[in-house]
């Protein structure tokens with residue numbers, strides 16, 4: 025089992041909180057991701073949402089997704105067409121929400137990745153490999169993404185996973 | 196591999212049937228599932244999308260209508276109706292408006308016991324770890340999946356061992372200990388990690404103080420925090436050890452806008468206070484509110500002109516005890532506003548919202564800008580005694596100087 029992705033890096037810094045991802049004033053108006061995706065990261069970059077292309081990959085520093093635990097912070101990123109977030113580290117709640125909704129969230133040393141780089145990602149139960157096709161740097165780290173995590177990602181989130189399998193497959 | 200295990204490893208191994216260690220991902224059987232009115236409506240949506248027909252074991256699920264207690268808009272009222280209807284259909288117990296805060300209600304029910312796994316759609320579910328169990332906050336999709344399957348996936352956290360030593364001086368409360376620890380470990384210092392409180396001073400703490408320490412562990416991003424019932428396993432491996440000497444502590448206050456922004460209360464003395472909020476899962480229990488009354492009465496029994504004192508019991512049970520012993524009636528006679536049990540003004544979803552430019556002194560656990568519903572108010576966090584001292588004097592005051 026594995027997940028393979030390819031896309032363009034969209035780079036952000038450290039401590040991107042859920043309010044930067046989608047501002048709470050926007051969330052007061054609606055919780056519909058299809059609507060909210062137009063305001064993705066607007067506090068940091070008002071032009072960002074319009075510049076997202078399907079398949080883009082978010083790349084960030086440490087503590088991505090800190091702040092409130094609202095799941096919409098993960099689902100709005102997916103709704104914008106972004107497939108994965110690579111970050112130095114995540115807040116715990118954002119990480120869970122990402123996986124459960126099928127957004128690939130990966131801890132990785134992102135310091136050498138630049139805005140616009142083309143990346144390829146290969147994820148297996150034990151290994152994450154990120155290739156930077158722009159700089160031709162390829163590196164792998166050991167990961168621990170056993171069942172059910174990889175399965176949940178493959179099924180596009182908990183909803184798809186439970187529908188397909190009828191329950192958690194206990195190891 | 197060494198045989199010793201942290202308490203998180205012990206509990207999650209037992210609940211998953213796998214001999215697992217920190218870093219492993221396991222699927223665990225859940226003992227108690229808590230839903231709130233803030234997260235359950237979205238969970239119902241996930242439940243339906245998952246094709247959920249029935250709840251695996253409704254007797255282990257409880258919903259509390261606590262964040263909008265009472266509801267103040269048609270939308271939040273509609274959330275309540277949706278939660279009640281779902282609960283009726285699936286045979287789930289609903290603790291309705293005014294019953295209290297979800298995890299407080301589980302604690303009071305006496306049903307949760309050491310070694311259990313508790314998941315709740317509220318980050319401060321961690322509070323229940325004071326009983327020696329593993330309790331953690333989850334999202335709406337997790338809540339839905341836990342209802343459908345009775346299970347949850349968890350990455351077993353590493354554990355920070357926090358050793359409490361020494362004896363605290365008169366006037367130093369559990370809140371002071373907890374805030375000092377948050378400042379020491381940092382706002383994200385325990386991310387993905389569990390906290391085990393150990394040491395002679397930890398064993399001597401009463402339950403209400405243990406609850407405060409576990410509650411505030413969330414403010415260092417801990418996944419769980421616990422007061423284990425037995426001694427540490429000799430071979431257990433901890434991520435790191437932290438120690439807190441209680442005899443070195445003095446009353447503190449967390450300045451706006453972060454719980455880790457802690458300073459000795461003397462450094463903030465004199466800051467005007469316009470609203471005092473006594474309540475929440477951090478500071479709305481029986482001993483907290485009694486302490487507030489004690490300090491106010493010792494200092495003359497009057498609330499300063501221009502200070503709004505708002506008291507919100509964490510549950511109806513707390514309200515009942517404090518009505519019976521006269522605490523709430525006495526506070527009310529001093530002009531305090533006593534509000535419906537629940538989360539109250541904690542996160543701006545119900546209760547009294549501070550006005551522009553107000554400084555609020557609060558027994559709560561969070562003081563992020565806008566937390567109480569108005570970004571133009573500033574929130575200071577402190578012990579019940581320090582909040583009472585502010586109510587009496589109208590400004591931030593070291594509680595040890597009151598009524599002498």
Ligand code: SF4
Nearest residue numbers: 319475476538541542
């Ligand atoms: S009292 Fe405050 S911190 Fe506690 S559960 Fe309610 S909103 Fe959350």
